[in-house]
Amino acid sequence: MSTAELVLRLLVAAGLGAVVGVERQLSDEAAGFRTHLLVAMGSALFALVSIQAAHDTRIAAQVVTGIGFLGAGAILRSGTTVHGIATAASLWVVAAVGMATAFGDWVGALVATAVAVVVLRMVKKLEANLLRRWRTRRAELVLGLEPAQDVDALVRRISAAGMLVRGVECRDGEAGRSVRLSLEVPAHLSPDSAADAARPLAQVRELTWSA
Secondary structure, three states: OOHHHHHHHHHHHHHHHHHHHHHHHHOOOOOOHHHHHHHHHHHHHHHHHHHHOOOOHHHHHHHHHHHHHHHHHOOEEEOOEEEOHHHHHHHHHHHHHHHHHHOOOHHHHHHHHHHHHHHHHHHHHHHHHHHHHHOEEEEEEEEEEOOOOOHHHHHHHHHHOOOEEEEEEEEEEOOEEEEEEEEEEEOOOOOHHHHHHHOOOOEEEEEEEOO
């Protein structure tokens, strides 16, 4: 392999890694432009060394192992929430892109880079939209109900509005009957929808919900 071709492969690997790194940088991830560029170029260099060393695949294999440690460093845990898994995966991908470039697989490297950017940028928005659509929130609705009113009719009315009634608690007191409903509200509905559905049959006293 000539020196010019070696330099070209290193530069292409660095450029493709930088493309993925820009997306991570725009997402405010700690491992951004520089990290992805260096990982891609470094893995390419290791692969080129393996080529020069009579295709000693052990060198390239060590890149796969080493990138796992670097990716693990990008994963952060805060309570029950884990951040950085996508960035760890993108580092793993750009390492593979760098190696593919070094071995002359230009098409594979370009396709992998394009797919990685699309997945990181576009699929994230799709996932967020789906979660907003299907995720539910818990809500508590406290109502004042006349003794003659039917609690089952109230439950049916709220269920028909698209909410799931998880629990019903009734208490009779001097101020009349108090009904507490435990609800699951789909993300695309406002918890106020439950109060709106109940108002024709009962007096709304309190509405609380989790974010």
